[in-house]
Amino acid sequence: MKNLEELKGTWNEQKGKLKKMFADLTDNDLIYKDGKKDEMIGRLQIKLGKTKEELHKIIHTL
Numbered sequence: 001m002k003n004l005e006e007l008k009g010t011w012n013e014q015k016g017k018l019k020k021m022f023a024d025l026t027d028n029d030l031i032y033k034d035g036k037k038d039e040m041i042g043r044l045q046i047k048l049g050k051t052k053e054e055l056h057k058i059i060h061t062l
Contacts, residue, residue: 017062
């Protein structure tokens with residue numbers, strides 16, 4: 001599992017992989033800013049119909 005610093009360092013690559021997995025995601029859906037992680041996860045939950053835990057698992061296994 002990746003820690004937060006590793007994830008931040010490769011976020012652009014991770015965004016590309018997520019957009020390939022879920023074609024309806026946009027760059028706006030995947031905006032990651034310090035202190036705004038929960039906001040982004042909330043947007044993804046609504047758009048993808050996944051739980052917070054499911055999304056964390058998907059993101060950390062990319």
